[in-house]
Amino acid sequence: MSRHPESSADGTDHIVVDDLQKVFDVRKKTGLVRREKHRVRAVDGISFTVPRGEMVGYIGPNGAGKSTTIKMLTGILTPSAGRVRVAGIEPARDRTRLTRRIGVVFGQRTTLWWDLPLIDSYRLMHRMYRVEDRRFRENLDRCVELLELGELLDTPVRQLSLGQRMRGDIAAALLHDPEVLYLDEPTIGLDVISKTKVRTFLRDLNAERGTTVLLTTHDLQDIEQLCERVMVIDHGRLMYDGALAGLHEIGESERTLVVDLAEELPPVDAPGARVLKVEGPRQWLAIPAAASAAPVVTAVASAYPLVDLSVREPDIEAVIAKMYEDRAAP
Amino acid sequence: MRLYAAVAASGFRRYATYRVATAAGVFTNTVFGFVLAYTYIALWSERPQLGGYDQAEALTFVWLGQALLATCAMMGGGFEDELIERIRTGDIAIDLYRPVDLQLWWLAGDLGRALFHFLGRGIVPMVIGSLAFELALPGDPLVWVAFLVAVALGVVVSFAVRYLVALSAFWLLDGAGVAQIAWLGGMFFSGMLLPLNVFPGALGELARALPWSSFLQVPADVFLGKRTGIDLLGAFAFQAGWALALIGAGRVLQAVATKRVVVQGG
Numbered sequence: 001m002s003r004h005p006e007s008s009a010d011g012t013d014h015i016v017v018d019d020l021q022k023v024f025d026v027r028k029k030t031g032l033v034r035r036e037k038h039r040v041r042a043v044d045g046i047s048f049t050v051p052r053g054e055m056v057g058y059i060g061p062n063g064a065g066k067s068t069t070i071k072m073l074t075g076i077l078t079p080s081a082g083r084v085r086v087a088g089i090e091p092a093r094d095r096t097r098l099t100r101r102i103g104v105v106f107g108q109r110t111t112l113w114w115d116l117p118l119i120d121s122y123r124l125m126h127r128m129y130r131v132e133d134r135r136f137r138e139n140l141d142r143c144v145e146l147l148e149l150g151e152l153l154d155t156p157v158r159q160l161s162l163g164q165r166m167r168g169d170i171a172a173a174l175l176h177d178p179e180v181l182y183l184d185e186p187t188i189g190l191d192v193i194s195k196t197k198v199r200t201f202l203r204d205l206n207a208e209r210g211t212t213v214l215l216t217t218h219d220l221q222d223i224e225q226l227c228e229r230v231m232v233i234d235h236g237r238l239m240y241d242g243a244l245a246g247l248h249e250i251g252e253s254e255r256t257l258v259v260d261l262a263e264e265l266p267p268v269d270a271p272g273a274r275v276l277k278v279e280g281p282r283q284w285l286a287i288p289a290a291a292s293a294a295p296v297v298t299a300v301a302s303a304y305p306l307v308d309l310s311v312r313e314p315d316i317e318a319v320i321a322k323m324y325e326d327r328a329a330p
Numbered sequence: 331m332r333l334y335a336a337v338a339a340s341g342f343r344r345y346a347t348y349r350v351a352t353a354a355g356v357f358t359n360t361v362f363g364f365v366l367a368y369t370y371i372a373l374w375s376e377r378p379q380l381g382g383y384d385q386a387e388a389l390t391f392v393w394l395g396q397a398l399l400a401t402c403a404m405m406g407g408g409f410e411d412e413l414i415e416r417i418r419t420g421d422i423a424i425d426l427y428r429p430v431d432l433q434l435w436w437l438a439g440d441l442g443r444a445l446f447h448f449l450g451r452g453i454v455p456m457v458i459g460s461l462a463f464e465l466a467l468p469g470d471p472l473v474w475v476a477f478l479v480a481v482a483l484g485v486v487v488s489f490a491v492r493y494l495v496a497l498s499a500f501w502l503l504d505g506a507g508v509a510q511i512a513w514l515g516g517m518f519f520s521g522m523l524l525p526l527n528v529f530p531g532a533l534g535e536l537a538r539a540l541p542w543s544s545f546l547q548v549p550a551d552v553f554l555g556k557r558t559g560i561d562l563l564g565a566f567a568f569q570a571g572w573a574l575a576l577i578g579a580g581r582v583l584q585a586v587a588t589k590r591v592v593v594q595g596g
Contacts, residue, residue, distance in 0.1 A: 076426045078589070099429040111424050115344040124340060127333035128430055156347070 014180060014212045015050040015073065020082035022068050022236075042068040044236035045082070052179075053210040055202075057223035057244075060233035061324055066216050069233070070182050073214070074104060087179055100129060103178030107185030110165060111172050112157040118168050119153040122175060129176035136175060143171035146201050163194030170198065174205070181205075184216045199225050220317050234324055248289040253314035253322070257285040257293060262305035270299040281307075289314050333430065334438040341409075341442025345450070352450045355400060359455040363396040367463055381528035386466040387554050391525050393459030394550045397452035398481065401444050402488040402545040404520050406513050409440045409489075413496040414505035426588060433580055437489055444485040466554060473555055476562055480549040483569035487544040490576030491516070497580065500587040520545040527551075541572040 022043040027035045043065045050056050060066050071077040072084055075091030075098055084091055089098045104111075112121040126136045144150050147167040152160060160168060166186065173181065183202070187195045203226060205211055215227060223230055223244065230247065232240040240247060247253075257273065260282050267275040268283055273296045276284040285300075287293055293311055300306055345352070367389055374385040383391065399405060413436060416422045425432055459465060468474060495512045499505030517523060519542035526537045526547045537543065548565050551557045557565045 071423070074427055076423055076588075095426070096429050099427055102427075104424075104427045106424065109421050109424055111427075113340065113344070115347050116340055120340055120343070124333075124336055127336045128428055130333075 012051045013049040014052040014054075014087060015048075015214065016083070016085040017049070017069075017073075018047050018083040020046045020069070020072060020084060021080045022065075022072060022077065023080045041236050043072070043079075046233065046236070046238050047082075048231060048238065048241055050212055050214065052212055053206070054229065055206045055213040055215065055227050057227035057230040058214055058216045058233065059218075059220070059223060059230060059320065064233045065236040066233060067184065068236075070104075070184060070214070070216065074098070074102060074182065100176065101179050103173035103176070103181045105166075105169050105173045105181070105183045105186050107166065107183075107188035110157070110169055112165065112168055114158050115156060117154045117156055118149065118160070121157065121168075121172060122153075125172055125175045131176050135177070139175050139177065140171070143174060146204070147171050147197070163190045163197075166190060166194070166198065167201075170201065177209075178211065180212045180214070182214050182216075185218065186215070187217065187219050187222055195219075195221075202226060220320070232320060232323060239323060247319050247323075248314050253289045253319040254286040255289050255293060255314055256312040257287055257296060257300075258310045258312065259283050259285065259300055259304075259306060260308040262307050265304065268300055268304055270296050270303075272296050273300075334434055337435060337438035338442035338445075341439035342446045343442075344439075345443050345446040355451045356454045359396040359399060359451060360458050362399075363393055363455050363459050364462070366392045366395070367459070381525050382556075383525065383527075383554070384466075386464050388525070389459070389463045390465040390467070390554060391521075391550050393456050393463075393465060394553060395522050395546055396455045396459070397448075398484070398546055398549065399522070400447035400451040401481065402484050402520070403440075403444075403447075403492065404488070404513075404516050404522055404545055406492075406509060408443060408492055409436050410492040410496040410505075410509060413493075414499045414509065417496070417499040418504060432588070433493060433577070433584055436493060437486070437577075440489045440492075441485065444488075448481065468553060468555060470555075473553065477549055477553040480544075480552040480565060480569065483566060483573060484544045484546070484549050486573040487541050487569055487576065488516075490573055490580055491541060493580045494576065494583060497583045497587055516542050516545065519543065521547040521550070525550070541576060544569040544572055 020043055021041065024040045024042055025037055026040050027037050046065075046069065058066055058069070068077065072079050073086055073091060075093075075095035078092040086098060087101050089101070091098050112118065113124070122140060125131075126133075131139070144153065147170060149164075149167060149171060152164055152168065157165060157168065170186065186202070187198055190198065199222065202213065202215075206213055206226075213226075215222060217223060228243060230240070230242070230244050231238060232247070256276070259268070261268075262281065264281050265283075267278055268285070270285065272291060273285040273287050276286050278284075285296065287296055297309065300309075370388045370392055371385065374380055374383075374388050378384065380388070400407065403410075413422075416425065425435070428435075460467065468477070491512065495508050496505055498508045502508065519526070519537050519540050521537075521543065522545075526534065526543055528534075529537055538547065548557075548569055552562065552565060
């Protein structure tokens with residue numbers, strides 16, 4: 001398996017999205033016969049670029065416009081306005097040419113043929129993407145080994161478990177060496193072991209082959225374990241684009257300091273901290289995520305009988321939930 | 331081309347997987363065949379030479395109908411239900427992510443299915459029918475070849491009709507209604523209920539000119555030696571003409587559908 005040659009027209013930027021918009025006209029029944037037409041801006045002026053070989057998380061609540069963006073990136077939806085380039089190709093105009101260079105995995109759908117053994121689906125992919133025999137063999141062997149598909153190849157897809165089917169689908173998307181991989185909820189409904197397998201495989205794929213990956217998910221652990229960069233979308237707009245760590249500052253998230261005192265005391269008084277909860281001798285203190293916890297710890301330790309303490313890092317999920325809330329109530 | 335051959339092969343295998351369903355289908359076709367055969371015997375003894383067929387030819391028509399019922403998907407049961415379902419659920423998106431032509435893809439799969447149904451569900455009822463009744467089987471091997479050509483063309487026309495029906499789901503969201511109307515129309519206009527040459531006047535003319543007559547009436551007339559020489563070529567031209575026209579219409583509709591349509595669901 002070789003890394004892909006640098007061939008993008010946009011230099012190192014593998015995906016270029018510039019002021020992308022998609023407007024749907026929706027008819028709503030307002031009376032017996034009367035229908036009101038109104039416009040829904042599913043994607044409302046999004047711009048970003050993804051350099052070759054990057055793995056980016058693309059997150060947002062249901063209906064935020066994630067899938068609509070992905071559909072425009074693959075060319076099955078035509079943008080209402082704005083510019084899209086994937087590997088130098090305009091997706092909506094050149095969909096068929098682009099399909100040979102991208103791979104798509106939908107957690108909720110399958111590309112495999114229900115009635116046929118897994119291997120038959122792969123043979124069809126082989127012909128469909130006109131993959132050279134030797135390369136097909138290599139890619140298949142590798143996927144079979146890493147995704148542990150060996151014993152499943154002769155099993156009809158309808159008999160596979162969800163986790164097995166998902167691994168089968170991921171393999172199917174990679175047999176033609178795509179440069180760009182879109183993953184839509186690749187771990188949805190999987191148990192912990194299957195999730196770990198999928199994540200490990202994706203991390204290795206990205207590291208070894210330099211595949212550009214755009215990952216849509218509701219499982220923030222996917223993002224935390226796989227992506228250094230994350231884009232948050234809501235109501236069709238990009239609300240955040242940057243390092244995962246930066247989300248905490250933006251979201252004004254807080255770390256929690258849990259202190260165990262020797263006895264039950266009224267809420268402690270420490271500068272820079274806010275007491276969240278008191279439960280017997282245990283108290284919960286909030287500190288801004290960007291600030292250091294050390295001065296607070298020192299202050300508490302010097303003024304109170306401290307027995308034990310622990311720091312809890314902010315939960316990314318809470319951060320994002322807070323972002324959505326802020327947005328919903330301006 | 332190798333891709334579409336592989337798709338056709340997988341279409342064949344998919345149906346071959348379900349052996350019990352195939353056996354049940356053969357059984358149904360055979361029972362149906364007997365019911366229709368006795369009805370036809372009653373009818374033809376009252377009205378010999380009805381529609382220009384003698385009784386043996388009429389009975390041959392019955393068993394050909396049973397043999398081709400699944401092959402030409404005259405009662406549905408081909409790819410169209412699946413395609414309608416994929417459009418309804420949005421799974422069609424996956425098909426559009428592939429570097430293949432949607433129509434050729436489904437055509438190849440359906441040809442594979444039709445071949446399986448021809449062999450798996452056509453031969454046995456035909457053999458049983460010919461053992462139980464006196465049928466007018468052609469002696470000339472060339473007639474058999476011409477019959478196979480007519481069946482193949484009939485399958486393509488059948489595909490083209492069902493493809494149009496299935497694509498309507500892009501607009502209607504649920505194509506089941508259209509599929510049912512097409513199925514009812516197909517049952518009658520293919521000649522499945524009664525040979526089309528039995529119908530007099532304008533209705534008969536119309537029925538014989540519609541694409542559905544390619545499914546059964548035309549192959550049966552070829553089989554019975556009613557169409558030979560230049561008339562045989564005319565029969566092929568009739569089927570091929572409908573096939574091309576309907577495939578062309580399917581391509582136009584497909585282009586419109588994939589351009590303007592919103593793929594359902596996230």
